[in-house]
Amino acid sequence: MASKFFVPGTDRAPKVGDLFATIAPRYDVINDLQSFGMHRLWKQQMVVEAGLQPGNHALDVCCGTGDVTFRLARTGADTIGFDFSHPMLAVAAERAAQDPLPAGSGTVCFQQGDALQLPFADRSFDVVTISYGLRNLADFQRGLRELTRVLKPGGRLLVLDFGKPDFLPWRWVYFQYLERICPLFGRIFCGDGDTHGYILDSLKAYPAQHGVDAALRELGYIETRIQCFLGGTMTLNVGQRR
Ligand SMILES: C[S@@+](CC[C@H](N)C(=O)[O-])C[C@H]1O[C@@H](n2cnc3c(N)ncnc32)[C@H](O)[C@@H]1O
Numbered sequence: 001m002a003s004k005f006f007v008p009g010t011d012r013a014p015k016v017g018d019l020f021a022t023i024a025p026r027y028d029v030i031n032d033l034q035s036f037g038m039h040r041l042w043k044q045q046m047v048v049e050a051g052l053q054p055g056n057h058a059l060d061v062c063c064g065t066g067d068v069t070f071r072l073a074r075t076g077a078d079t080i081g082f083d084f085s086h087p088m089l090a091v092a093a094e095r096a097a098q099d100p101l102p103a104g105s106g107t108v109c110f111q112q113g114d115a116l117q118l119p120f121a122d123r124s125f126d127v128v129t130i131s132y133g134l135r136n137l138a139d140f141q142r143g144l145r146e147l148t149r150v151l152k153p154g155g156r157l158l159v160l161d162f163g164k165p166d167f168l169p170w171r172w173v174y175f176q177y178l179e180r181i182c183p184l185f186g187r188i189f190c191g192d193g194d195t196h197g198y199i200l201d202s203l204k205a206y207p208a209q210h211g212v213d214a215a216l217r218e219l220g221y222i223e224t225r226i227q228c229f230l231g232g233t234m235t236l237n238v239g240q241r242r
Pocket of ligand 1: 017061063067082084085113114116131132133
């Protein structure tokens with residue numbers, strides 16, 4: 001049965017908002033447990049690929065609790081974390097207060113709003129990242145257009161998310177993990193298996209790495225690449241705006 005948090009179409013955003021309000025206090029610990037800590041490596045790899053220089057401007061859309069936002073700022077880039085979930089942003093603010101960034105880091109601020117209507121001028125950022133966010137938007141293509149709008153020409157867009165392995169037996173095993181094991185994290189830590197049953201439902205409705213790559217090329221990105229981790233269970237799309 002589908003997760004109650006997964007509703008395709010225009011009603012998607014409020015349900016996604018409910019989902020992240022439910023899991024916000026436990027989000028970071030569950031991430032570590034369900035990925036065996038490896039999400040940290042994948043996020044760090046995304047930041048390396050961003051190729052930021054001190055003084056650059058970076059935008060981390062669907063930033064959640066700020067994992068990627070803080071990493072971007074540590075490169076010296078002035079960074080904005082952007083998300084519509086107040087509970088997730090509250091955790092990010094708590095983390096910022098408890099663990100200040102080292103000297104040489106760029107500035108960090110968090111802003112609340114909808115990724116499909118970013119309150120930033122065209123061509124504002126050198127780098128735009130979205131990790132585990134694009135899959136949650138009601139319309140991923142509209143999301144990509146909006147991310148592209150605020151990216152400077154020559155700037156980089158990076159999309160990290162769950163992938164769909166090309167090797168079908170491996171995809172089957174991985175989908176079994178998402179269907180049978182992941183909901184246990186939701187049940188144990190949030191009292192509701194649907195919170196993490198959502199991952200597989202949303203992934204099935206998402207075109208994943210190849211669809212994102214095709215969409216980026218359609219939008220005129222150059223040098224698009226896909227990096228696969230763990231046989232394509234996690235993937236990073238990279239593209240440069242023309
Ligand atoms: C799975 S979390 C990812 C958080 C973080 N980027 C990370 O990698 O740990 C997805 C985030 O996307 C946010 N989100 C989903 N739809 C959004 C939208 N339309 N506008 C802004 N944020 C959105 C959620 O609130 C949530 O914080």
